[in-house]
Amino acid sequence: MTTELSGKAAIVGIAESEYLRGADRTVPELVFDVSMRAIADAGLKPSDINGVIPPPGFVSTEEIAANLGMPEVTYSVTVHMGGASPTAALQSAAMSIAAGIADCVLVTFGWNGYSAIRPRPDAKATRRKLDLGPVLETARNFYIPYGLRSAAEWYSLYLQRYVDLYDVQPTDAAEIALACRAHAQLNDKALMRGRPMTLEDYLESAPIAGPLRKLDCCLETDCAAAVVLTSAERARDMPHTPVLYLGGAEGHPYPADEITNRPELLRLGLDFAAPRAFAMAGVKPTDMDFLQIYDCFTYVVMMELEALGICERGGAKDFVKDGNIRLGGRYPLNTHGGLLSQGHCWGFNHVVEATRQLRHEAGAAQVEGCELGVVTGYGDLGDGSIAVLGRDR
Amino acid sequence: MAGSPRKYVPETEGLNQEFFLKAAGGTLHLQRCDDCGTYRHPPRYYCQHCFSGAWHWEPSAGLGKVASWVTTHFTIDRGWVEDLPYTTIVVELEEGPRLLGAMRDLTVEQLELGMKVKVVGETKRDDFVFFWVETQ
Numbered sequence: 001m002t003t004e005l006s007g008k009a010a011i012v013g014i015a016e017s018e019y020l021r022g023a024d025r026t027v028p029e030l031v032f033d034v035s036m037r038a039i040a041d042a043g044l045k046p047s048d049i050n051g052v053i054p055p056p057g058f059v060s061t062e063e064i065a066a067n068l069g070m071p072e073v074t075y076s077v078t079v080h081m082g083g084a085s086p087t088a089a090l091q092s093a094a095m096s097i098a099a100g101i102a103d104c105v106l107v108t109f110g111w112n113g114y115s116a117i118r119p120r121p122d123a124k125a126t127r128r129k130l131d132l133g134p135v136l137e138t139a140r141n142f143y144i145p146y147g148l149r150s151a152a153e154w155y156s157l158y159l160q161r162y163v164d165l166y167d168v169q170p171t172d173a174a175e176i177a178l179a180c181r182a183h184a185q186l187n188d189k190a191l192m193r194g195r196p197m198t199l200e201d202y203l204e205s206a207p208i209a210g211p212l213r214k215l216d217c218c219l220e221t222d223c224a225a226a227v228v229l230t231s232a233e234r235a236r237d238m239p240h241t242p243v244l245y246l247g248g249a250e251g252h253p254y255p256a257d258e259i260t261n262r263p264e265l266l267r268l269g270l271d272f273a274a275p276r277a278f279a280m281a282g283v284k285p286t287d288m289d290f291l292q293i294y295d296c297f298t299y300v301v302m303m304e305l306e307a308l309g310i311c312e313r314g315g316a317k318d319f320v321k322d323g324n325i326r327l328g329g330r331y332p333l334n335t336h337g338g339l340l341s342q343g344h345c346w347g348f349n350h351v352v353e354a355t356r357q358l359r360h361e362a363g364a365a366q367v368e369g370c371e372l373g374v375v376t377g378y379g380d381l382g383d384g385s386i387a388v389l390g391r392d393r
Numbered sequence: 394m395a396g397s398p399r400k401y402v403p404e405t406e407g408l409n410q411e412f413f414l415k416a417a418g419g420t421l422h423l424q425r426c427d428d429c430g431t432y433r434h435p436p437r438y439y440c441q442h443c444f445s446g447a448w449h450w451e452p453s454a455g456l457g458k459v460a461s462w463v464t465t466h467f468t469i470d471r472g473w474v475e476d477l478p479y480t481t482i483v484v485e486l487e488e489g490p491r492l493l494g495a496m497r498d499l500t501v502e503q504l505e506l507g508m509k510v511k512v513v514g515e516t517k518r519d520d521f522v523f524f525w526v527e528t529q
């Protein structure tokens with residue numbers, strides 16, 4: 001295990017779009033806009049950027065460089081891990097910086113998560129789509145013909161086992177939905193600001209699949225976000241307090257492209273990744289001051305908390321109780337509202353929020369004096385990613 | 394049912410297509426390693442136990458037990474809206490691999506982990522077979 005990457009790179013610029021149900025702008029426009037703003041937030045010009053990690057689909061490195069003005073790109077890569085991609089991409093960015101391949105790296109993601117499913121009647125068709133890659137070949141042959149077409153249904157193939165094995169009740173998962181919704185009330189950019197949720201609302205929401213109710217599921221959103229990283233040394237001369245990349249990893253369940261024949265059904269990508277990330281960072285899960293956990297579904301958050309090792313197997317249902325994951329509690333979770341109540345930006349909004357927190361610029365949602373935090377990503381059929389971030393001292 | 398949206402039937406290719414072509418002949422076949430004898434599904438080019446690339450199709454009676462199930466109450470699949478709520482069962486075949494199929498001649502209330510069931514194929518096209526899960 002190498003720890004040479006720890007602390008070598010830092011997040012120095014962040015930006016996010018509005019979170020919308022029906023954006024006026026195209027995905028490339030949203031991506032260009034947040035990229036420009038993240039670069040400016042770092043006190044840089046586009047021509048300072050020589051590393052680019054674009055989203056899987058929608059828009060290319062070449063288009064980003066040409067539209068923004070980046071005459072010499074020395075490093076470009078795309079991560080194909082669904083919602084685990086943005087957080088996994090931080091690792092590629094940090095590696096390219098530590099290796100001296102790139103000086104300043106732009107990581108960006110945007111999509112039409114709402115409009116792709118519910119286009120406006122007058123909407124023009126677009127050829128720009130998410131590139132899910134061949135991971136779905138198994139789903140096309142063996143799940144979708146049975147009416148298992150969405151992530152809610154695929155993930156229920158293991159979430160159902162999880163709730164049965166550990167006797168997880170809807171009132172346990174509700175703690176996550178309610179915490180995210182409460183935190184969204186503090187966030188101007190949250191889709192669900194002004195729409196508080198009660199336990200009764202949660203329990204009355206319609207069943208979807210397996211253990212999932214509607215209010216266990218994240219929001220369909222049009223949005224984009226961008227982050228700029230550079231070396232820790234250079235970061236110290238930039239406008240904001242650097243947020244150091246202390247550790248990170250990606251992990252994949254086995255086999256990653258098929259759920260039902262996994263020898264260990266409940267062992268997800270994050271179970272493989274989390275120990276490596278904390279070892280690299282030289283810290284423990286219980287050292288974290290906040291948790292920005294990929295919350296496509298509430299029960300997935302519970303499995304991720306256990307994968308992190310912040311509570312034991314089956315222990316998430318107790319961990320989330322008694323305000324422990326609320327602002328003011330020991331482990332504030334998704335202080336921006338998360339995918340469940342801010343909007344679904346593939347977890348990149350979690351990276352943006354973690355950075356704001358560690359800069360101590362999170363406004364009403366600020367976790368007082370925070371120094372360390374963790375971000376997770378989750379995607380495809382259970383891929384995982386993680387970043388352990390710290391405020392530069 | 395005239396006018397109902399059709400259920401999705403995938404375009405198949407490669408080993409998956411071979412799997413369905415075999416099943417369309419009337420008998421489920423599973424891949425089995427020539428070297429260590431391990432069965433596998435979904436189809437793969439190499440054995441995950443001994444890494445051998447030598448294998449053959451072996452007929453299966455489709456007998457097994459319930460490994461898990463999922464009931465869907467809301468779907469974005471128009472072909473399945475009229476079937477709501479529907480239950481999909483994961484069967485652990487006697488040979489070892491697990492196969493997913495749609496519940497038939499059973500109710501959710503009757504389902505128990507480990508109960509004996511069988512997988513029955515319905516040929517939808519010469520290169521795609523849909524699997525039902527029934528009581529043995």
Ligand SMILES: [Zn+2]
Pocket residue numbers: 426427428429430431440441442443444445
């Ligand atoms: Zn073998």
